Amino acid sequence: MRFRTPTIACLLALTAAPAHGQDTAESLRGEIEVLKRSLQSLEARLQAIEPTPFAATTAPAPAPGKPSTAAVASVAPQVTAGASPAVTEVPGVLPSLLPDRESVADPSSAASRVDNSASPTDPELKGFFAIPGTESMIRIGGYAKLDAIYDSRKLGDQDQFITAAIPVSSAPGSDVTNFNLHAKQTRFSFEARRQLPRGNLRFYLENDFFGGSDGYEFRLRHAYGQLGNTYAGYGYSMFMDADALPDTLDFEGPGSAPYLLVAGIHHSFEFGKGNSLTLAVENPETQIAAAEDETSTNRMPDVAATARIERDWGHLQLSGLLRRLSYIKDDSKRHDYAGGVSFTGSAAAGEQDLLLFGANWGEGIARYIADIGGSGLDAAIDANGDLRALTSYGGFFGYTHYWNQEWRSNLVYGYLHLDDEVFLSADTFRRSQYGALNLIWSPAPSWTMGMELLYGQYQQQDGRDGDALRLQGSLQYNFIK
Numbered sequence: 001m002r003f004r005t006p007t008i009a010c011l012l013a014l015t016a017a018p019a020h021g022q023d024t025a026e027s028l029r030g031e032i033e034v035l036k037r038s039l040q041s042l043e044a045r046l047q048a049i050e051p052t053p054f055a056a057t058t059a060p061a062p063a064p065g066k067p068s069t070a071a072v073a074s075v076a077p078q079v080t081a082g083a084s085p086a087v088t089e090v091p092g093v094l095p096s097l098l099p100d101r102e103s104v105a106d107p108s109s110a111a112s113r114v115d116n117s118a119s120p121t122d123p124e125l126k127g128f129f130a131i132p133g134t135e136s137m138i139r140i141g142g143y144a145k146l147d148a149i150y151d152s153r154k155l156g157d158q159d160q161f162i163t164a165a166i167p168v169s170s171a172p173g174s175d176v177t178n179f180n181l182h183a184k185q186t187r188f189s190f191e192a193r194r195q196l197p198r199g200n201l202r203f204y205l206e207n208d209f210f211g212g213s214d215g216y217e218f219r220l221r222h223a224y225g226q227l228g229n230t231y232a233g234y235g236y237s238m239f240m241d242a243d244a245l246p247d248t249l250d251f252e253g254p255g256s257a258p259y260l261l262v263a264g265i266h267h268s269f270e271f272g273k274g275n276s277l278t279l280a281v282e283n284p285e286t287q288i289a290a291a292e293d294e295t296s297t298n299r300m301p302d303v304a305a306t307a308r309i310e311r312d313w314g315h316l317q318l319s320g321l322l323r324r325l326s327y328i329k330d331d332s333k334r335h336d337y338a339g340g341v342s343f344t345g346s347a348a349a350g351e352q353d354l355l356l357f358g359a360n361w362g363e364g365i366a367r368y369i370a371d372i373g374g375s376g377l378d379a380a381i382d383a384n385g386d387l388r389a390l391t392s393y394g395g396f397f398g399y400t401h402y403w404n405q406e407w408r409s410n411l412v413y414g415y416l417h418l419d420d421e422v423f424l425s426a427d428t429f430r431r432s433q434y435g436a437l438n439l440i441w442s443p444a445p446s447w448t449m450g451m452e453l454l455y456g457q458y459q460q461q462d463g464r465d466g467d468a469l470r471l472q473g474s475l476q477y478n479f480i481k
Contacts, residue, residue: 090128090137092195096120097274097310099348101400102408103247104440104448104476105185110222111242112231114268114276116193116200120243127480128193136194142187145476147249149180152469159184159210160252161470163432163456164371168466184209184216185251199228204235221261229268237262238280238304239321239368241344244356246398246412247440249452249474254414254434255371256394258342258360274310286325287367288387289376294329314346325364325379325387336379338364338389356398364389371416371432382423391419406443412436426462433457445481450474
């Protein structure tokens with residue numbers, strides 16, 4: 001090799017030095033300096049001709065919003081520069097356009113989104129890890145939550161503050177206080193994501209323990225898949241808006257908000273960044289207060305359409321619903337068309353405040369409204385046997401103030417009204433009001449606790465009413481935050 005000559009010369013200098021006794025100390029020091037310079041030259045030449053064994057290769061940066069080919073082919077953890085090494089990026093997922101927010105129940109994480117983008121309550125998609133030998137990434141999530149509840153009087157539901165279940169003042173045995181502890185909101189979720197040429201693929205499964213009123217029955221909340229903008233499975237109806245639901249310790253929330261878990265299929269169309277139109281077909285169910293010889297039936301699915309805009313200040317959503325309600329009595333079939341509209345949204349007010357709101361109106365949409373869903377108030381049968389869709393309207397708002405990074409408060413109000421109909425029974429729902437005020441402390445991302453004061457009022461069609469106060473304390477541990 002080319003570096004052998006100086007090496008041999010150096011060795012000869014070392015062996016020759018002791019053979020000349022007459023050499024002075026100065027000549028020896030000079031020879032040592034020559035040797036040092038030769039070794040330094042040799043080291044420099046070696047570094048020049050041999051490549052560094054651990055040299056890093058830099059891939060070209062992908063275009064904004066479009067992942068590189070290398071990111072698609074590799075499932076190795078992608079760590080953002082400057083971030084904690086434990087934060088793993090999910091390839092191809094776009095960040096949320098909405099302002100970041102906190103939520104105890106966190107309905108936003110389970111909601112479907114255009115091209116499966118991230119949620120405003122989970123912008124970093126923490127907790128994902130790669131499945132070896134595949135291009136899929138998964139995470140196991142959820143939380144454990146304990147609720148301590150004190151009621152000023154005995155309510156119809158001890159675990160959730162359902163204003164439609166508040167007994168009227170004249171109800172026997174209702175004027176007694178009640179204390180309850182439960183952990184039914186404890187939740188388990190499984191999520192898988194993968195990037196494909198046709199878009200991002202997401203599978204989501206979620207359960208809690210609200211399956212029964214007397215025990216801890218495991219209940220399915222979500223089970224769906226979504227590829228790109230096409231969703232199929234069981235989850236939130238497109239008539240509701242998970243991003244507009246207020247942040248409460250109470251799991252029910254305002255009874256006037258649209259809220260329904262249903263099987264369906266929908267597809268979203270994008271019109272520029274942050275603008276979309278979604279069309280949905282959902283499983284129908286006519287809910288009427290019928291006699292034993294009358295059976296509800298369904299001849300067409302429920303159809304929903306949602307127009308939505310998202311910006312860094314918040315979002316606006318307008319949803320429409322079309323239904324065909326029908327029932328069978330003996331050989332007679334009766335039906336009525338129904339539908340409604342819902343307008344919801346969110347708006348950031350500075351850096352420490354967030355406003356959430358919603359309003360809805362419709363005929364035959366009770367199934368889709370939290371307080372009266374499942375109460376048989378989509379429609380009623382008049383004296384002639386005709387089916388009459390019932391009219392309801394309501395609204396809600398939630399105001400969140402972040403005192404600092406650990407403390408926040410929420411003020412929530414909701415109102416719901418069902419129009420008076422002559423063919424409704426006297427003890428049927430007429431209207432309800434819901435109010436909540438809380439103080440929530442999150443000293444660490446995985447630990448949340450708080451206190452909440454709830455007030456509800458309920459009125460029947462005959463004018464009899466009742467109200468109730470509830471004090472609720474909660475302690476929650478999140479699995480992956």
